[in-house]
Amino acid sequence: MLDKDNKLHFFIPSFDNGTELPYISEGIKAGFPSPASDFEETKISLDSFLIKNKEATFYAKAIGNSMTGAGIDNGDILVIDRSLEPSDNKIAICYIDGEFTVKRIKITNQKLFLQPENDSYKPIEVLEENEFMIWGIVTYVIKKMIY
CATH class of the missing domain: 2.10.109.10 (Umud Fragment, subunit A)
Incomplete structure (x- = not known):
């Protein structure tokens, strides 16, 4: 991010405190609704999903x-x-x-x-x-x- 001196600051992801939250892996339809019972809940950590290296x-x-x-x-x-x-x-x-x-x-x-x-x-x-x-x-x- 840029600070008042117009300098960009980068942030390193922290993997020490990753949180796994419920994740609906089949996706949520943006069209017609689907019964909630069709979804199987799993867990996901966004750090693991967003970061490959x-x-x-x-x-x-x-x-x-x-x-x-x-x-x-x-x-x-x-x-x-x-x-x-x-x-x-x-x-x-x-x-x-x-x-x-x-x-x-x-x-x-x-x-x-x-x-x-x-x-x-x-x-x-x-x-x-x-x-x-x-x-x-x-x-x-x-x-x-x-x-």
């Missing part, structure tokens, strides 16, 4: 609205895996010229762009003179439902 996984809080079209809203928690290979069309945490940003990777005509998912923002072309690194790939977005 715990040594390379971090959380960060999204700030801003440049990625709303990709389902990433201000305040969402991003699950970032640094062990995944970056490629075209993946959403990545990128470090460019001293700042972190979350954008979609776009490769066209041998050029690299950091593509926002909001028409109010312009793509960022990554040039040779930029200090640039793809820091990790976003694997999940955790969001709070607003009521």
